[in-house]
Amino acid sequence: MKDELFLRGHRIPMTKEAIRALVLERLELEKARYFIDVGAGTGSVSIEAALRYPALDILAIERKEEALSLIAENIRHFGCHAVRIQSGTAPVPLAHSTDAIFIGGTGGHLIEMIDWALAHLNQDGRLVMTFILLENFTQAWSHLKTCQVTSLDGREIQVGELTALGQGHYFKPNNPTYLIACRKGSEQEADWQEEQDDV
DSSP, rough: GGGSOOOTTTOOOOHHHHHHHHHHHHGGGGGEEEEEEEOOOHHHHHHHHHHHHHEEEEEEOOEEEEEEHHHHHHHHHOTTTTTEEEEOOSSOOOOOOOOOOOOOOOTOOOOOOOOHHHHHHEEEEEEEEEEEEEHHHHHHHHHHHTSSSEEEHHHHHHHHEEEEETTEEEEEEOOOOEEEEEEOOOOHHHHHHHHHHHH
């Protein structure tokens, strides 16, 4: 989906089109029944997920009042009324476990958010996180290496947009985005993965 299709607010973050496509691919939502979008911003990830997978039960969690209003507007705009909105700062209590979690914002509680996500994921559930700060990526990566996860994957994504310059054009680079994806594994799987990493 094009970014221009979403209603945008003043200084409300949005996971951009190219990043969103990779996030949704890594979440493997075609296999999921429940999905949680944390730090939902404009709601772009939740809404595109709802449009792709109409039977998916989606919870968008956001702490900023102006963003909550914008998510509700985008839900009405796209008719994605199956997306539920929860106001609050994660970690928050959940009624049941889930199959996939995307964390686009941590509110300064990165390690707590990772532990909360892994505690609420079903076995083999997918966790995907994005960052703009390298320090947050490094901290998350280091912590996940100590957790019971498998298929741990890190990416730096650099996207440029074709932009006019005088009589020519160039690709104007956006700031890089860092992505981490993994699966919740068992203790035995985590031990096996650690052994493979040491080889």
